Amino acid sequence: MTVRERLRQNISAAFYRHGLLCASYPVPIILFTSVSILTCCYPLLKLPLPGTGPVEFTTGAKDYSVPSHEPQGDLGERPDWYQGPPVAYIQQVLVKAAVSPWDSSLVPVDVFRSPLGRVFSLLEEIRNHVYTDRSLETLCLQVTELLPGLRRMQSILPEHGCLLVSPGNYWQNRRDLFDSDPDILKTVHQHEPKGIHTSATLKDLLFGVPGKNTGVSLYSRKRVVTYTITIALSSYDARFVASLRARLKQLHPSVNCTLREDHMVHVHFKEEIGIAELIPLVTTYIILFAYIYFSTRKIDMVKSKWGLALAAVVTVLSSLLMSVGLCTLFGLTPTLNGGSIFPYLVVVIGLENVLVLTKSVVSTPVDLEVKLRIAQGLSSESWSIMKNMATELVIILIGYFTLVPAIQEFCLFAVVGLVSDFFLQMFFFTTVLSIDIRRMELADLNRRLPAEAGMPPPPKPGPLRPREAPPPPRPSPHTITLQAPAFRNLRLPKRLRVVYFLARTRLAQRIIMVGTVIWIGILVYTDPAGLRTYLAAQVSEQSPLGEAGLPPHLGVAPVFPGGDPTSTLSVLPAPEPTPLPENQSQGHGASRPGGAPLTSPQISWGSEDEEVWRRLSFRYWPSLFSYYNITLAKRYISILPVIPVTLHLNPQEAIEMRHPQDTQHAPRSSAKTTDLQTDLTLYKVAALGLFAGVVLVLLLFCLYRVLCPRNYGQNGVQHGRRRRGDLPCDEYGYSPPVSEISPLLLRGHSMDIECLASDGMLLASCCLAGQIRVWDAQTGDCLTVIPNNGYIRTHTCTLKCCPLSLPGPPLRRRVTPSRPTLFGDQPDLTPLIDTNFGELPPSHTTVGFGFDFGGLVEKAYKEHEASPTMHFTRRRSLGDPPVAPPERINVSPGEWDSSVWSLELRGNLIAAGRSSGKLELWDAVEGTLRCCNEDGSSGITALAFLNNRIVAARLNGSLDFFTVDINKPLGLLQYRGPPGRASLPSSPCYSSEDVISCQLTRSVQCAHQKPITVLRAAAGRVVTGSQDHTVRVYRLEDSCCLFTLQGHSGGITAIYIDQTMVLASGGQDGAICLWDVLTGSRVSHVYGHRGDVTSLVCTNSCVISSGLDDLICIWDRSTGIKLYSIQQEVGCGSSLGVISDSLLVTGGHGCVSFWDLNYGDLLQTVYLGQNSEGQHVRQLLVLDNAAIVCDFGSELSLVYVPSVLEKLD
């Protein structure tokens, strides 16, 4: 044993033990894994969040010195970007100007015209300010020309000079242009972009405050104009700045200004990702998602595909996070752009291992315990997993030695990520997988339980699955389970489904509710519209005690009635003779007794004015500088404390500055109307709000009425024909409209219908009483009634002699022979029950269980129960009913020859095979016996009528080929000529015109060792299936046996063959085999059912099988993979038919259901009759003309389904 093999074994064993561990303790292991993930990710909290927002750092303004380039020892809280000089120092002069006292003679334009006009003098002042030998020109940031794309801004933004921005730039800093400007607002707004914009607009740039705070508006309530003059300095001269500040403050003192002046804010800008860089990034992410999609798509055969895919993605992502966290913990700070290398990391780490694990675990034998499955799956893939990981590690380590820092870092991340990914796979994903597999097992168990309950107790209480029954090769992908027939509903149209989904989840209501809560929360939290201040202002303005509500330091004004400016001014620190208009105005207001006080502008300085730039978009500075091709990416600017300037203007001054056209703007609003307006506005807002609320409530109510599912039942169509209870409703109480499909009931039989045959035009049925009725398949009219033993009219003793046998339990026809023997002459069958299991007659092939036997039958049984073992339980009928050997039937042939065991209809000839072995040919239209053949004595269990040949399978295993000789082609026989009795001795009259003779051409005596159970003929082949586990294929012409197909391990119970030579067979072992008729080879072999396969149908693409377990399975014909299965009601599994390639019809309790084969959707359920709930459909025959015939009890039902077909097309 080489080292390699030993290693391999050890690894495999270790993985096996690990798998056992994971599957045994899933919850603790998942908890442990989560804790370790969180622990490893904890260092990530220290990392800065990725983003492009600017970062700030505040230093004192007093002891500021330009930070050096070299990182110093005591970094402290200094960020690492705070090195070297900034791009610029920003000095802002915040101007607040108002015309006061506000006079009733003023027009709205006066609010901002004269305050804006003062900017020019301020600019002049700033430009000309000189401290010692330094002027602004030497200190300011010199800009060259604008970017080529900004030609239209050339006239506005400064070029080739100081970067000094103010509203005056609109007028090229020229007073005369401003004075001659007829419409200031238009000038300001002509550069505004249309629509919504996120970055700074020109107005923001020039005014330096957010647009709504400037006060440059005709409807400004506060009548205070705010703007800034922004100066960009290239070097910081503290003394110059201080002198400028002092000068401006001296000129325009701000009274109550308490702005801090000792802080300098440094703002660092990250680099922004342009679209050009974004496109490759987005591409890599798209590729990443495609990779994840294509990978996780391969996860199959698990309970929850989505869950496992999610777990796989979580595994990879958290391993990445862990790797970054661990690297950070050990001192490596990521320098790479996380966003752009992330996809590559994911791709390198990959999802392959996870998929391999899943596949390996899923492919372990299903019947093992979950623990063992996980362990086996793990250990079988252990070697390849380890090998792959080693290879990847080696590759990445090679990459590490490229000695390129970026690649080294990438490799480091990848290595740690790989290791942590391995850890997570082993602990997290394996455990999740084990939980999933366990869930699937449980679901499997639950699904099987009802069927199990109906089965006889298993021979030995062994493991879940009997050993001898080979497990199905693949667990079913999914099963459609119907809870009750009442829930069967139409496949709803999509829009209705959407509406139902909305209604069921109350989605709309919830979204609205959540939205409202969030909205209110945001409103309260941020107070975006300044609601509180607005309300406070309104209250203070409206109340007659408005002045009392003012801050106390302003409230001193009433003390000086009449207004004594000088005395007020003496209090102020600045001895500038500028009058204090606020106080004055208040004085005026107070001095006017009874008069409504005018709202006079108040200029207040708050802490929010300290850093006015914060209220701007964070792109304000980058965009300002980018106009001059100066980038702020990865650089910083220093913002100096703002210089407050307060301007008060006299009304006279404002009037003087008026432009002639100003007065034409906006009607003069007197104080009265203003007040009224404010009142009105308040009321209007309130009324509008109320109205909107009412409308909203009404709208919601209407929506609710529309969406409310409960109304569907009440407002739905009132059906006259049916009671509501009859209608199938879905869980929302919605009843589908009465379908246009109305079944046609064919009544007439007195007993349960045994045999059914049709050729598309006619329909022949035979009941237990032996009565044959022929119906028109189009109209449902009863054409002919052939009573029992029609040619011996008086021979009705069968009914009299043994009435019990005939209404016996509605088993299929082949059970009937057992009845007489049971009751007639062999009451003591107990030994037979035990011994005759081997030679099973085909009696139970299509017998469903859970059948309602009907009172009469039960009573009859009770009366005639010979021994306690004779009670006909479902169990026995299901499994192996006691049946006498075939020869027993011959004991009393005279008595029992009347029962028809098989029926075929071709043209207008009915071929009936009787229990006595007699083959009869009847004229379907006339109801006359055309010929009779009594060559065989064993009961005919199955008949096939093809062209002019009849094949009869007998109970003793022989196969008889008959030829029907007629002097006219069969098709011409219809409705023609007098009822020519066949040339038979029993026939009273004889017609020479239509001579029909039925001759035995060949009899294969020992076609099968055991009774033939199924006989099908198509495409010139006759296929028989028998209890002896074999299928035989005969050629119809020469009755030559072509193949004996062996492969089943139980008796054959169902065979399907059609014109395209598709042969499928199902057996008692639950297996379905597909054969190639030409070569006799087995194409595929699948196990689908627990118990017998009761019927089989093939379409072009799939095979549909039903079994005793009431499961209808749909298989892919080419691959043999089970597509899905439909759980039927108990006892209804056997009846199914295929109408078109995509329409399946199944029988249920008193109803038939239509299914979409492609998707497994229930399309429609048609209820056959009022009181047919108890009866289940036992046979179902699909006619050519999109009609189906089904029998339930003594009635036949003819259902036309053209509409369903149309819908499908």
Next chain:
Amino acid sequence: MLLSLYLLTAMAEATRLSSNGTAQRGPYISVITNRTTNLLIRGTMLFGVGVFLALVLNLLQVQRNVTLFPPDVISSIFSSAWWVPPCCGTASALIGLLYPCIDRRLGEPHKLKREWSSVMRCVAVFVGINHASAKVDFANNVQLSLTLAALSVGLWWTFDRSRSGFGLGVAIALLATLATQLLVYNGVFQYTSPDFLYIRSWLPCIFFAGVITMGNIGRQLALYECKVVQEKIHQD
């Protein structure tokens, strides 16, 4: 790209349908199974992928602009000459069709991991190689070239591992480099900084990786045709 993705899904759908073994072939599936049409569709898809990758990778190469002012997107996408993306597209279509063809001729079909997830991984690694060559600062050009060469060979080893693939890759990479060199000599365009014999030494590596990637895609696409044809034979 979107169109090609759409075609891809449609083709996958068609294969899925036909693999169900039905005789209900619509006209659409017969179009897919038609050999010439199939070739055409594959060529178109490969062309689309090539053009898209050329545009995106060209964007990667665009040096970071100093300005924050968002540059004109359109102009940066089409910053290279107009004929470069179509050339890349045509080349990728040729390569993508050539690979499965050569596989068939040599009679050694590509066995390794023939899945779309693997192909996606390959494309991602290719983009990553380009990213590395454009964005990572290497000490010198030799280092850059060696790293890229190692990465390209690694790409081949991980996703291809066929001798024919390697040979074809090397041959086409050399040819393409030669062609580029001729163009440069004729002055059609200029390298920013030629480092080795007047060419950028990483160019062959990138070409090689691109050939491997496109070959991978082409083989995967050809798989559909194979499947459909097999299905057809089987059904006949």
